[in-house]
Amino acid sequence: MKRWNGWGNVNTDYPVPSSALDYLTKRLGSLDPIPDCTKETVLSAVSESRLPAHPLVDTSAEERLMHARGQSMRDWVGLRYGRVKSFPDGVAFPETDEDVRSLLKYAKEAGARVIPYGGGTSVVGHITPCPNDKPVLSLSLEKMTRLLDLDETSRLATFQAGVAGPQLEEQLKSRGYTLGHFPQSFEYSTLGGWIVTRSSGQQSYRYGKIESLFAGGRLETPRGRLEIKPVPASAAGMDIREMVLGSEGRLGVVTQAKVRVRRLPEAESFFGVFFPSWEQGSDAVREIVQSELPVSMLRLSNPLETETTLILSGKSWVGMADRGLRMVGYGDTRCLLIFGVTGSRQLFGRTRRDAAAGLS
C-alpha cells in the first residue's frame, strides 16, 4: 500500500545511514523535526462530500485524502504537518472508456470539476483541488492498466492510459519489447500522466522523450471522444498530438495511448566517472554528444550533488573510494558523471570503449 504522506510503499523503508545524518546536520544545522501529524487528524479535516452518489465514485474520507495532493516538498509538508485544507469530493475508479464517458456526464450534471489522476506524482500542484464553491471529482485511472494491442509489424503498443511504469514494462518485456521511458518517478507515474506533462526519462537520450514515443490514442472529453490516429509524419495541418502533449488534463482524459516500442536491448550497463571540476565534466559531455556516441544516458552532477550522492549512499566502499579520489587530487570540486550504454552486444562493446577513451 502507498504511503499517505510521502513517497513509496508502507512496507519499504529507507533508513537514513548515520553518515548521512551527520552530513545533513553539518549542512542544515541540528535536526529537531516536528512530529508527523497522524492520519486520523488529517482525515478529521475532510468535510462532507458535495457529490451525488454514483456506483463508480468513492466518497470516503480515506480515498479523498489519498488523492488530495501530489509528491512535491510542499505537498509532503502539508500532509505531514496537517496543513491540508482542500480535498476532492469523491474519487472515481473507471475501468473502461465508457465508464470515463459516463463519469464526465455525471460530473457535468453535478456541476463538478474533474481532475484526471494518474499516479499522483505531480510536483507542481496539478492535482490539488482549489477551494471552490463547485464539487471536485478526482478521476483515477488506476484500474485502466492493460496492454490492449501490440502491433509487432509497426512496433506500436496500445495501452490503457492508467498503466504505471513497472506494469507497462512488465507487459512489454514478456513479449520481448520495451518502451524505454524511465522518469525518476517511474514506479508510480503513468503513461497518460507522462503524455500530458511532456515527461522526460533517464534514457530519453536513446529512446526519445514522450513526445517522440506517443504515436496516437484516445481522449474522452466533455464534448465527446477524440481519436488520434498513429499516422506517420504528415505535412497536412496541425499535429493534434501536440495539443494533447502537455495539456495537463485540461482537454479531457487520455484513456488509451499508442506508443512506439523497441526490441529489448541485448546489453546494457551504467558507469560512473569522476572529473576534477564541473568545466572538465561538461566539456566531456559536450564531446560525447557532439561526436554522436550512441550512449543511452548522460547525467553530470555538480559538486554538491556529487557529494550528497556519495554520502547518502551510506556504503562503506563509497567512503573508501571518496578518500582515494581526494588523494589523487579530486577534491571538493569533483563531479560525478553517470553514463549508460544500451544496445546490441557489438554496439555495446564499441560504445563503451569509445566513451571510456573520450573520457580519459
Ligand SMILES: Cc1cc2nc3c(=O)[nH]c(=O)nc-3n(C[C@H](O)[C@H](O)[C@H](O)COP(=O)(O)OP(=O)(O)OC[C@H]3O[C@@H](n4cnc5c(N)ncnc54)[C@H](O)[C@@H]3O)c2cc1C
Ligand atoms: C520523485 C519524483 C521524480 C520525478 N522524476 C521525473 C522525471 O524524471 N521526468 C519527468 O518528466 N517528471 C518527473 N517527475 C514529475 C512527474 O512524475 C511527471 O510529471 C509524471 O509524468 C506525472 O505522471 P502521473 O501519472 O503521476 O500524473 P499525475 O501526477 O497523476 O497528474 C499530472 C497531471 O496530468 C493529468 N493527468 C494524469 N493522467 C491523465 C490522463 N490519463 N489524462 C489526462 N490527464 C491526465 C493530471 O490531471 C495532472 O494535471 C517526478 C516526480 C517525482 C515525485
